[in-house]
Amino acid sequence: MFSLSEENYLKSIYHLEAVHGKGISTNSIAKKLDTKASSVTDMIKKLAQKEMLVYKRYQGVSLTKLGRKEATNIVRKHRLWEVFLVDKLNFSWDEVHDVAEQLEHIKSPKLIDELDAFLDFPKMDPHGDPIPDKEGNFQKIEKKLLSTLEEGKIGICVGVDDSSSDFLKYLDKNNISLGQKVKVVSKESFDGSLTIVINTKEITISKKISNNIYIQS
Amino acid sequence: MFSLSEENYLKSIYHLEAVHGKGISTNSIAKKLDTKASSVTDMIKKLAQKEMLVYKRYQGVSLTKLGRKEATNIVRKHRLWEVFLVDKLNFSWDEVHDVAEQLEHIKSPKLIDELDAFLDFPKMDPHGDPIPDKEGNFQKIEKKLLSTLEEGKIGICVGVDDSSSDFLKYLDKNNISLGQKVKVVSKESFDGSLTIVINTKEITISKKISNNIYIQS
């Protein structure tokens, strides 16, 4: 069994590995968890002892197969709860994160499997992120950043990178949601801003925005 | 905000007060929480400082209005989650307790109100215990112990006192469930055992069993 803290470390390292590959630095973990590097050192020693990750002083850490399995299960729980909150309890996609962050630590294999079935085995969470199945497998879908789409091309919004409430509210305000068709009208080479058509309406979005929206094209 | 530990203390004291009235002893709390009296003393000092209860050395404790409100809310959450687990996730009534024990500590007012609505504002949990509403009010239903029912009389099972898995499984095995009609055929004065009719089947139950079943008659 893992403590709440241990689980949060495993999850963070898992997410960092997904972006940066193996060998995650102490500092990056500290930043992600909003804690101090010295606290991270303590915890990764503990997790190394539990064989959840491989650690050599000053070399950063990498999850073991076991550690990845554990982390995947937490991610699975987090995302299933997000689906539950949105589909069944009328939460909007910008409200789910904090609650799911708590619910993901509930320990009961039966609970999560029944929840999965109750939700009809969803493959994606409300932000377009894949939900691992019981064994930890999930579909990796084709997706690229909206910022990489060329002028005149069309894509379908399939996910977001940043899931902060502010960003999601911005998307809501501009009618950008998952499954939405997006056409790039023009691209400003100076600042990378895009003019796009959403639902027949034309809007201009900054590079920062287009860097946080995933599309399929 | 309260810690997990603080919440568990409040809940335990609340339940003890429901049975024994005001002035709950350190030892009884320790027993209920399976901890040591010295730990209880520490915690009740803390909760007294937070004005959740009134405490005078060697005199036991009583919840304040605020403390009772807090405790009631935890009970509300516990029981709503139990309904969710049984009604939506196919848990049986003997499986819900441990999971609800975890879920009751999730902090999100919206979550619990939406859950309440999603479950259609249930008034009772799977063991026949009343679910407080948002304001902390709940129906107190007429009920008495099956052991007090006289020979020849009929009652309807409306709740259980002991909610341990073992006891609930025993009831399942003998087709005793909430809403079930029970008729007392005879009462053995020597050991207090009862012979009852459930669903046309006659069985004999010990005093210990009949002392844990609530009926309405």
Next chain:
DNA sequence: ATAATTTTTTAGATAAGACTAAAATTATTT
């Protein structure tokens, strides 16, 4: 290649919550 900087680790401290053992208080017997 050495100096300066950044990152990481160690050492020691703190807070929450639990424990043991002993002291203080209350309750019960005789």
Next chain:
DNA sequence: AAATAATTTTAGTCTTATCTAAAAAATTAT
């Protein structure tokens, strides 16, 4: 009303997870 027993509190220790400050190692710049 003492004496004994039971309960409760205090004092001090332990663990977990955090922190600060300083030391050690690695990286970057001169």
